[in-house]
Amino acid sequence: MLKKARKLISPLVAQAVLLAIPTAAFAATQLVPDTIKPINDIVVVVRTIIRFILVIAFVAAFIMLLIGGIRWITAGGDEKGVASARNMITAALIGLVIVLVAYAIIKLVETFFNVDIITGGVTIPTIKD
Secondary structure, X not given: OHHHHHHHHHHHHHHHHHHHHHHHHHHHHHOOOOOOOOOOOHHHHHHHHXXXXXXXXXXXXXXXXXXXXXXXXXXXXXXXXXXXXXXXHHHHHHHHHHHHHHHHHHHXXXXXXXXXXXXXXXXXXXXXX
């Protein structure tokens, strides 16, 4: 069953990658500005890093949750496969809870101490005409 799924999914992944290559090439030639302002404020850098880590952690946990669900479906009643999938889903849910608790703690610190940790504005570099 798993071999059939791999045979079906592999061409789809290859096709998605091949379709994404021209888009990446176009983005590299059209959307990258020639001049970008230097970032002189360390607070902006730290804020961006914290936001990036929160988003990546949430997306990674969500993807693990999806993969665990797919593994459970494709286990076909195999006890080891089901147990492995259940452990992956449990770990993904724990990861989601940790990310959400970290976000809540950051928001509480912002509220109580009146500081901007992740709520500051974001400026997107633009191309000068």
